[in-house]
Each structure stands twice: as structure tokens, then as C-alpha cells.
Amino acid sequence: MADYLDEIEGRTDAGKPEVGDVAIANYTINFGPQHPAAHGVLRLVTELDGEIIERIDPHVGLLHRGTEKLIEYKTYTQALPYFDRFDYCSPLGMEHSFVLAVEKLLDLEVPLRGQYLRVFFAELTRICNHMLNLGSHVMDVGAMTPNLWMFELREDCLNFFERASGARMHSNYFRVGGVRQDVPLKLLTDIADWLDTRLPRLFGDAISLVAENRIFKQRNVDIAVVSRDDAIKWGFSGPMIRAAGIPWDLRRQQPYDVYDRMEFDIPVGTRGDCYDRFMVRVEEVYQSARIMKQCLAEMPEGPVLTLDRKVAPPKRGEMKQSMEALIHHFKLFTEGYHVPAGEVYVATESPKGEFGVYLVSDGTNKPYRCKVRPTAFSHLQAMDFMSKGHMLADITAILGAMDIVFGECDR
Amino acid sequence: MRAPAPAYTSNEGVIEAAQAALGALLVESKDAVGEVSLTVARESLIEAMIALRDTPGLEYQQLSEIAGADYPSRPERFDVVYQLLSFTRNHRIRVRVTTDEEKPVPSVTGIWPVAGWLEREVYDMYGVLFEGNTDLRRILTDYGFVGHPLRKDFPQTGYVELRYSEESKRVVYEPVKLAQDFRNFDFLSPWEGAAYVLPGDEKAAAPPPPPAPTPAPAPAPAPAPVASQPEAKGAPTPLTADAIVKADAPAAKATKARVRKPKTTDSTAESGAGKPGPEAGPAPADPDVVKKPRKPRVKKTPEGEA
Numbered sequence: 001m002a003d004y005l006d007e008i009e010g011r012t013d014a015g016k017p018e019v020g021d022v023a024i025a026n027y028t029i030n031f032g033p034q035h036p037a038a039h040g041v042l043r044l045v046t047e048l049d050g051e052i053i054e055r056i057d058p059h060v061g062l063l064h065r066g067t068e069k070l071i072e073y074k075t076y077t078q079a080l081p082y083f084d085r086f087d088y089c090s091p092l093g094m095e096h097s098f099v100l101a102v103e104k105l106l107d108l109e110v111p112l113r114g115q116y117l118r119v120f121f122a123e124l125t126r127i128c129n130h131m132l133n134l135g136s137h138v139m140d141v142g143a144m145t146p147n148l149w150m151f152e153l154r155e156d157c158l159n160f161f162e163r164a165s166g167a168r169m170h171s172n173y174f175r176v177g178g179v180r181q182d183v184p185l186k187l188l189t190d191i192a193d194w195l196d197t198r199l200p201r202l203f204g205d206a207i208s209l210v211a212e213n214r215i216f217k218q219r220n221v222d223i224a225v226v227s228r229d230d231a232i233k234w235g236f237s238g239p240m241i242r243a244a245g246i247p248w249d250l251r252r253q254q255p256y257d258v259y260d261r262m263e264f265d266i267p268v269g270t271r272g273d274c275y276d277r278f279m280v281r282v283e284e285v286y287q288s289a290r291i292m293k294q295c296l297a298e299m300p301e302g303p304v305l306t307l308d309r310k311v312a313p314p315k316r317g318e319m320k321q322s323m324e325a326l327i328h329h330f331k332l333f334t335e336g337y338h339v340p341a342g343e344v345y346v347a348t349e350s351p352k353g354e355f356g357v358y359l360v361s362d363g364t365n366k367p368y369r370c371k372v373r374p375t376a377f378s379h380l381q382a383m384d385f386m387s388k389g390h391m392l393a394d395i396t397a398i399l400g401a402m403d404i405v406f407g408e409c410d411r
Numbered sequence: 412m413r414a415p416a417p418a419y420t421s422n423e424g425v426i427e428a429a430q431a432a433l434g435a436l437l438v439e440s441k442d443a444v445g446e447v448s449l450t451v452a453r454e455s456l457i458e459a460m461i462a463l464r465d466t467p468g469l470e471y472q473q474l475s476e477i478a479g480a481d482y483p484s485r486p487e488r489f490d491v492v493y494q495l496l497s498f499t500r501n502h503r504i505r506v507r508v509t510t511d512e513e514k515p516v517p518s519v520t521g522i523w524p525v526a527g528w529l530e531r532e533v534y535d536m537y538g539v540l541f542e543g544n545t546d547l548r549r550i551l552t553d554y555g556f557v558g559h560p561l562r563k564d565f566p567q568t569g570y571v572e573l574r575y576s577e578e579s580k581r582v583v584y585e586p587v588k589l590a591q592d593f594r595n596f597d598f599l600s601p602w603e604g605a606a607y608v609l610p611g612d613e614k615a616a617a618p619p620p621p622p623a624p625t626p627a628p629a630p631a632p633a634p635a636p637v638a639s640q641p642e643a644k645g646a647p648t649p650l651t652a653d654a655i656v657k658a659d660a661p662a663a664k665a666t667k668a669r670v671r672k673p674k675t676t677d678s679t680a681e682s683g684a685g686k687p688g689p690e691a692g693p694a695p696a697d698p699d700v701v702k703k704p705r706k707p708r709v710k711k712t713p714e715g716e717a
Contacts, residue, residue, distance in 0.1 A: 060550060060551065061549075061550055061551035061552060061553070064551040064552060064553075066560060066569075068536075068561060069560055069561055069565075069567060070567070073567055073595060100414070100415065100416045100417065101416070103414040103415065103416060104412070104414045104416035104444060104445070105444060106414065107412060107413055107414055108413065108414050109413040109414070110414070110415050115415055232472050232473050232498070233473075233523055233524055233525065234523075234524055234525045235473060235474060235475065235523065235525030237475075246498070248498060250417060253419070253501050254417035254418055254419045254501065255417070255418060256415055256416055256417040256418070257415045258415075260418075342443055342444045343443075343444070343446075343448070343505075344416075344444050344445075344446060345446065345475075345476070345494050345503065345505060346416055346417060347417065347475065347503075348417065354475065356475060356476055356494065358476060358478045358492065358494065360480055368480075369478070369480045369481075371476070371478035371479075371480075371492075373475060373476040373478075373494070377528055377529070377532075378525045378528070378529075380528075381524075381525060381527060381528045382525075410551060411551070
């Protein structure tokens with residue numbers, strides 16, 4: 001009672017606790033596993049001092065489905081659809097690593113049009129992924145409209161995937177030796193129109209709402225600054241390492257398919273904060289569109305899937321004429337193809353970073369071991385040191401700028 | 412290399428540089444499928460990694476990945492495979508150590524903090540221990556999970572399944588119940604190195620029985636010396652060629668009997684379809700089979716014409 005009287009008479013200040021006040025112990029809260037800003041099922045055990053983050057212990061694995069174990073029991077053809085389910089926001093980026101790894105073991109040549117189509121759709125996947133990530137990032141820090149606009153664009157992308165492969169999200173479109181089927185010319189012209197008109201206008205509008213916005217900058221600039229050394233030590237890749245100022249892009253440094261023929265710029269950040277990560281992704285969307293336009297201009301005619309009948313099935317019409325084709329079809333869809341014994345680690349630049357596949361073959365039709373290197377694992381692990389000293393509300397901005405999808409993180 | 416896989420700097424001279432830098436720490440090195448892999452002694456993993464990171468000409472700054480692999484037939488059954496990446500030289504390399512369930516692998520968290528979770532995952536999936544990792548908890552499996560699921564002797568279906576129990580109002584674990592046995596189809600060709608014995612072939616592996624004093628194979632149409640042809644080609648069988656010929660002999664006769672009347676008709680009109688054949692009466696051996704369908708047919712024909 002006396003304290004209370006002191007306070008109303010102005011002798012003490014409740015806003016400024018003095019010596020003798022009760023010491024406030026750190027307390028621990030659970031962020032997630034069911035939280036809309038956790039981008040899936042992430043549980044962050046967060047130790048707070050007031051509103052300042054002292055320590056974060058991310059608990060992952062709530063979406064663990066044992067995919068690597070399942071793949072060991074499946075033929076190479078059957079293993080491919082699992083890769084769509086890793087990072088379900090950019091399925092073709094995942095497939096790309098796997099088909100390249102198997103092709104490397106088989107030493108299989110891929111027709112040029114197949115390579116162009118793979119690069120073309122991998123870049124469309126990148127745009128599609130960044131639409132989701134940029135949109136949810138801005139929504140996590142309080143803006144609503146850009147997210148809705150970018151979902152419009154994402155919807156367009158998904159429609160294009162559907163027209164190419166028959167599925168909106170889990171395309172299962174890439175094959176060892178090329179892609180499943182050729183695309184109609186109308187689809188390519190529609191995408192070209194979309195790249196010229198709708199994408200730059202809508203995306204430019206959406207980004208113009210936030211890129212120079214004062215509130216958006218206050219929420220992102222100087223949040224979770226990562227130095228170059230830290231980015232290397234913590235295994236960063238993709239936009240995360242580029243935002244830290246290292247111009248490292250596997251499409252440029254270790255080109256696969258026809259990326260060595262493409263001209264594009266690699267955006268890098270200067271400060272390594274959340275705002276840089278955001279802007280790096282924004283620029284990557286434009287660069288992806290640039291690559292796609294080059295693909296459209298240069299794509300040759302020809303087969304899209306290897307003609308090696310020991311790996312790729314024959315056309316349906318051919319099967320009705322040729323006994324040989326029928327036998328190949330039957331063997332490929334029962335036994336599958338045998339991959340020479342050996343081991344490879346193939347990493348590609350998925351929209352989220354370096355997505356690697358470590359594939360061990362024992363010469364049979366099933367992988368002996370297929371280890372997936374998720375991008376999110378190393379990024380999320382750095383969550384602890386990145387968010388130390390920031391406010392609780394910054395967690396959403398840091399997570400949003402990391403671009404984490406739990407299908408891939410937990411596998 | 413014809414495959415369009417990611418292309419980095421050539422492997423030329425990498426093994427030599429690694430041999431010079433690692434010396435006796437290096438157990439084995441090979442360059443296969445365009446990738447260099449080094450096997451180092453487990454106890455000296457940390458020195459080897461520091462040498463690989465800091466030696467000019469190697470400069471593997473980043474640890475991309477740690478993968479486990481299980482080879483149950485080996486005495487040290489587990490591989491722990493580190494993928495290193497050099498930014499300055501644009502090169503990848505693979506470093507491998509072997510271990511078993513008990514011998515711990517030195518942790519590389521001191522060199523690359525990213526190894527913390529990667530080692531936790533290998534521990535979770537394979538049960539490999541890492542000495543020096545201060546936070547070696549499970550990471551991907553459930554709280555309280557038992558076993559290491561990526562070991563080859565861990566069944567694909569696992570041991571427990573969980574469901575929401577309406578009675579106890581929470582999720583409960585139960586031993587896994589399979590409505591159908593787990594099926595793992597084997598498509599390996601038995602002629603191309605399947606590692607098991609086909610059912611019925613068990614005797615083939617046994618030594619052939621001592622040659623019985625058989626009479627000379629006079630009646631055989633294709634006489635062959637018994638001793639020089641112990642097994643028929645393709646399918647291993649304990650039978651001698653002699654016995655096969657004997658067993659085939661009646662079959663060959665039956666085949667002959669069947670093709671005695673070669674089919675010579677070209678059009679359906681002369682094929683005799685629907686007409687009683689010349690041998691229709693006496694030929695069927697079993698009257699129950701043929702007579703019953705024939706009776707209605709005889710009745711039907713006049714009705715159809717009328």
C-alpha cells in the first residue's frame with residue numbers, strides 16, 4: 001500500500017524500476033508449432049528477457065516423413081515424385097538436383113531442348129517461390145496488399161505448371177534424361193506474354209508498396225545482420241549468402257544444363273540484413289524473367305527426353321507398332337533402370353539456396369542411399385545467433401527473410 | 412562427362428595436394444564419377460579438416476553437408492560423409508570416415524558451427540556418436556523416439572504407429588499393425604547377379620551327386636557325354652543333360668501329336684467355326700465337359716433358322 005501511495009505521489013517511478021524492485025527472471029515461450037508466421041510447423045523455444053530475445057532453440061522435425069528411407073525402397077523413377085514434396089513451394093527446383101545426380105551416375109546425355117525446358121521451368125519455379133516468400137514476408141511484418149497481388153502472380157505460375165505437366169504443385173515433370181513431355185507452343189507464347197506484361201507490372205506495383213516504405217524498412221533494415229564470415233561458417237547458400245555480400249550463385253559458378261549460355265546478373269546485398277535478403281529476392285525475380293526470355297528465344301526444336309530406351313520409355317504410339325518398344329516400356333515401369341554403382345553429390349541453385357542430393361548407388365534399380373541437403377537446415381540453425389538481442393516481433397521478419405519450408409527442412 | 416551436371420573446376424591435382432597436406436592422415440583417395448573423395452582416419456578428422464580448410468590450394472571454406480550411410484556387412488558399418496565446398500577455388504570434395512555404433516567421431520562443430528545440426532541428424536538417423544558436440548539431441552524424429560530409422564536393419568514401417576485416442580483424449584502410440592504384409596518386390600534378374608537362391612534352386616548349390624552307373628544314352632535323340640555337360644545353361648539345375656533329355660522326350664512327342672494337322676485355312680468361312688468337326692464325336696475324352704454345351708446348341712440351331 002505504501003508503494004502504491006509513493007507511486008501516485010510521484011516519489012517513485014514505476015516505469016523505471018530501481019534497485020530493490022523484484023528482479024524479473026527470463027521467461028521462456030513457445031513460438032509455434034501452430035503459428036501462422038512460423039511458415040509451417042516450427043516450434044521455437046524462445047528465452048526472453050522482457051521483449052529481448054536471449055536464446056532461441058528451434059525444434060524441427062514435426063513434418064518428418066522419412067522420405068530418405070522411403071526412397072531407398074523405391075526405384076529411381078518412383079523416387080522422383082518425393083522430391084516435389086520436399087520444398088512444396090518450388091517443386092521443380094528439387095527435382096532438378098535429383099535428375100542431375102542420376103544423370104551424372106548414368107553419364108547420360110540430355111537433348112538440348114530438354115535442358116532448355118528444365119532451365120525454363122526451374123526459373124518459373126523460382127519466380128513462383130519468391131512470390132510466395134516475398135508476399136508472406138511483407139505480410140509477417142504487417143503489410144497485406146502486396147501479398148494478395150503476388151498470390152495472383154503465383155496463381156498464374158501454377159496454371160502454367162498445370163498446362164505443362166498436368167499438376168499445379170507437385171508437377172513431377174523432370175525426368176532422368178530430360179522432361180516428361182514437350183510443351184505446346186501456345187503455352188510458351190502465353191508465358192512470354194505474361195513475362196512481358198503482367199509480371200513486371202503487377203510485381204513492380206506490389207514491390208513499390210513496400211520497398212521504400214518507412215514501416216517496412218523499420219521492421220527489416222539492420223535486423224539480423226550476418227557477416228560474410230558467419231555466412232560461410234554457418235553454411236548459408238542462395239539469397240542468404242548473396243545478401244551477406246558474397247556473389248555466389250551455383251547457376252553461374254557451377255553451371256548445369258544450359259545455364260552457361262544464359263546471361264544474368266547476381267544481385268548481392270551490402271549489409272546482410274533482412275532488408276537485403278528481401279531485395280536480393282526481388283531482383284532475382286527480374287533476373288529469372290530475363291533467363292526465361294533467353295530460353296524462349298534460343299530454345300531449339302527436337303526431342304525433350306533422351307532417346308536411350310534403357311532409361312526413358314518410348315512413346316505410346318511407338319509401343320503399338322514395335323515389340324521392342326513394348327518390352328522397354330514394360331521393363332522400365334516394373335524393374336526400372338539400373339544405375340551404375342558409385343556416389344555423387346550434386347547441388348543446384350534452388351530458389352532457397354543450395355539444394356544437394358548425395359546419391360549412393362549399388363548398381364541396382366533402387367538408390368542405396370539418397371541424402372538430401374536441405375537449404376533450410378543450416379539457415380534455421382543460425383536463427384539463434386541471428387536473433388539474439390532483437391525483439392520478439394523481429395522473429396517473424398527474420399523467419400520470413402530466411403524463406404523456410406518445412407517439407408524440405410524436415411524431409 | 413556427357414551429363415549436364417554442375418560443372419566445377421577440374422579435379423586435376425586435388426588428390427596430390429590433399430596427400431601433401433594430409434600426409435599419413437589420409438587413408439584412401441579416389442576420383443570417381445568426376446568427384447574426389449578422401450577417406451581419413453577417424454581419430455584425426457579434425458586435423459584433416461583444418462588442413463583442408465586452411466592449406467592454400469585446397470581452401471575448402473564451407474561444410475555443405477554431413478551424410479550418414481549404413482553398410483551392415485562391414486565391421487565398421489557406418490560412413491560419415493562430409494561434403495566440403497571451396498568458394499575461392501570453386502571445387503567440391505568429399506571426406507569420409509567410418510565408424511560403428513560405439514566409436515565416436517570427433518565433432519567438427521569447432522571448425523564449422525553448421526555441423527551442430529548436421530551431426531545431430533546423423534546421430535538421430537544412424538546412432539553415430541559425435542565427441543565434442545555439446546548438443547547431441549535427436550532432431551528430426553519425435554520426442555521420445557526409440558531406434559535409428561535410417562539403419563538398414565530398421566524396418567521401413569517402423570515399430571510404432573500413433574493415432575488420436577477418443578477414450579484418453581490424446582495421441583497414443585501403439586505397436587504397428589499392418590493390414591497387409593509389407594511387400595518389397597524384387598526386380599533383379601536372377602541371371603544378372605541376384606545375391607540369393609531362387610526357390611527350387613537350393614539343390615543347385617549343393618555338389619552334384621556322384622554319377623550313377625547309368626546305361627549309355629542310346630535312346631536319346633541328341634546323345635551327349637554326361638560328365639562334360641553337368642548343368643543346363645541359364646537355369647542351374649541338379650539334373651544332368653541326360654535326365655533333361657529324358658524328361659523332354661514325352662513332351663516332344665506330345666508336341667508332335669499336336670501339330671500333326673497343320674492349320675491351313677485362310678478365311679473364317681473354311682475355318683470350320685461353328686460346325687461340328689469331323690472328329691467331334693469320338694475325340695472328347697470327358698463326356699461331361701463337351702456334351703452339356705453341345706446339347707443346347709443342337710436345339711438352338713433349328714430355332715434360329717425358323
